[in-house]
Amino acid sequence: MNQNLPKLLTDDQMQTFIKDGVLRLKTDFSNEFHARLLEQLNEVFENEGNPGNNVLPRIRELRKVFEHPVITGALTSVLGPNYLMHTHRHCHYNALPKAGAWHKDSYWGFERMNNHHPWWAMIMYFPQDTPIELGPTGVMPGSHNYKTRTFVQDDTEEELTANGEAGTFVLIHFDIWHRSTSNLTSQPRYMLKFEFMRTEAPSEPSWDYKDSKWRMPATSVANSVQSSAMWEDTWNWLRGEIGSLYGTETVNEEKIVQLASQLAEDDEPVALHAAYELVRYGDAGKNVLLEALRSDNKWTSMCAAYGLTACGQHAAEGLGLVLNDSRKRQVKHAVFALGELQHHAARLVPQIISLLDGGDVKVRRTIADALGMIGEPAKEIVEGLIACLKDEDEQVRFTAALSLLRLREAAAPAIPYLEEALEDDNRYVRGHAVEALRYINTEEAREVLINELIQSRWCSITTKTSTF
Template sequence: MSMNEPRLLTDEQMRQFITEGYLLLQTDFSSEFHQQLLEQLNYVYSHEGNPGNNLLPRVRELQKVIDHPIITGALTSVLGPDYMLHAHHHGHFNNSPQPGGWHKDSYFGYGRIRNHHPWWAMIMYFPQDTPVELGPTGVMPGTQNYATRVFEQDESESEAKASGGAGTFALIAYDIWHRSTANILGKERYMLKFEFMRTQSPTVPSWDHQQPEWVTPAAFSAPIHPHECIWQETWNWMRGEVGSSASAAASQVGEVSSLLEQLNSSSNEERVTAADQLGLLRSNSSADEVVTALAKALEDAYEPVALNAGYALARYGDHGIQALLEGLRHEDRIVSLSAAYGLSVAGAGAVEGLTEALDSEREETVTRAVFALGELRELASDSVPLLIGQLSHPSSNVRISVVEALGNIGQPHDIIVQALARCLKDSDTQVRFMTGLSLAKLGKSAEEAVPSLIEALDDENRYVRAHAAEALYYIGTEKAERALIHFLKIARWCPSTTPASTFYP
């Protein structure tokens, strides 16, 4: 292996990422490199303020961080070799003795349905020695798939903190719950955040993959609810399988009647485990009874139970799919969402019912049906004409979801590209910037959209422009590259120009 070749994650590390939602890793830059980097950050922040999205060009040495083989290897492993460095960067400065609030990062204002599959990830890099007392980022392990904060504020013992020497970084699932922790030393603490997106659906494993079967890690770094059905499906998805829950074989033996009884327990943990175990059993002898019980569990007030019920139902064939389709239309947000996640992994058998749900008068039902179809990718290609019809829907949330789904499905690419090119002129900013990302996923097959992307380079919104530029890069034809180079020449940044040095040195 050459020094610059990406150092891919192992099966064990990937299993930790899937279950816990983060990895702590370490680069091997010299102490002198980090000292110079810290001095430059101190100067920029004290004299110029936070450079925001211009963090990389203003602090040029950071490109060496992004290109480090441990970082490129980690990102390649999770997001595939063609991952995108997103245009949004931010250097977080923390000297507060008070911890920040638990949150998930937004998608630039867009309240999209969050993927359980790793389409997005973040690198949080610490350029200085960061002991716990200096206030490193804290993450709540295993919460990347929860829409609600199901943990208590005072569960500090379960919190994982990204502490370590200079060069430590956290690779985190984009949707994990996290916060800044208390800096009781009061010294400067930087965390440099970079966001990345997968541009291609996985077809083969992109990490150092040796063992095909999912194996649950022997131990977790913090108490985590069991989500074996979710973890197995995510592992299979990253190996290139689509809708693998539909064909999942029973992976363990157990007593159905005792699990059904446990599903009614007053203990959250027991109900979470029972719903998961019933999915793993995939019992044929008592399928009707199990599906009925899981459909009820889909309405559980505790989100981890509802999620496990959704994924378990996806493993029970047409009967389970029908229960999920009923849940999709439920008025409760978490019930409907959990059903959508189940349908998104239920295979080709879910496509017809999801397509029919596009006619619903309820916006949330349509949005979540669109999401599930997009996650089913090529299995949902027959739904494309009806999805394109939804691009005239009055709800921007529906149109945004359709744009993203079309990028994931990809076929038939001619009509998809034509439809997406029109979306670059949508009245809603978020429809336009999601369109650029979807066209980037389509690569060279999106060549017909190049003229529309060139126009989008003049959009009033920074992320519409940035995503149009990314799409041109991934399309990569001669015309696309010429337009991109022209745009970048105009937009180029001089990292040496500051208010105190407008001309020289």
């Protein structure tokens, strides 16, 4: 057996990640390896400050972490074999006795509608022994699909802390609620955070797949929230199936009325559970969701959008009608759902692109994301994303570059505009443009990319005390 092959997750580990949004990973790096990294971190922080996005080139040995079969296997399992390490990396330094606030990470400072399907994930790496007293990161298992934390009765009751020996790794869903816990020692605590993105929707399982049936995972630690339909939908999506929950139950009018009432509740977990359960009732459930999507209640509309993503091709026509709504929130939710429908939304691409002209900025941001997920017709989508690269809003621009990389060589007409984006004032527009050129991978793209990387080369051993 090749020891360098990714060590893929099992069915139970994947189901645990779907339900909990978090997995601990165990590698076989030596204590000396972690000690060397810690020594370098101490030196860099003391003499240069936090290296931020430059931590990987500054501490070159870190790259070995992301070549380890346990790490590549976990990321391949969750995000597919062609996943991308994102431009944003960060060293979290905690020396405070006070715990940090519970939060979800933003997508670099901007609001966006979160994906329940795992398009994004993060790895947290602790290079030093991290007992509870040193203030490890705490995460709330099962919270990754929720905007709010109101369903948690006691913040610490189910909190999972990343305490452990040097070399503790934690894989988390990007949208999970987490915090720094109190550092009660006099020693600093480092946590290195790296973000990863799926570059293509799954067409088949990418883990050590044995059984197609969704099962409640034996290793799950999240107990507060129960929503089997939501988890089963994600499981099926990861196996390459869109909308497989649709119409799997015989229509039950009494049950549909009950779920419709729950969908209108302000309790997010209850409403979201109802949205996914309605999908099981086929057209009858879909019609309830389409009506709820038009609700003025933002929570009802949002939860309905998530339910409609699980309806597959059956939801496309109704979502297309909502694109004509005069209310921007409802349009944003419809565009988001159409993105998750992928190629089933292809015929609506011209209508979606037409919303870019003078449209609401949050709608434009959602369009820039959705177009890359829909993927076809490629010519029209590339033209729309080129327009997004020129948008006045930086989030529209950097999301457009990420979407273009999903189209691979079909995005070649955007190369001149990506070259211009390399001079953008926003660091993530620049970083995403580099990645888009790498994934387009034509001769022209490679030439632009290599020239950019040579011209902007950053020397990892040049410091203020060693300038040449």
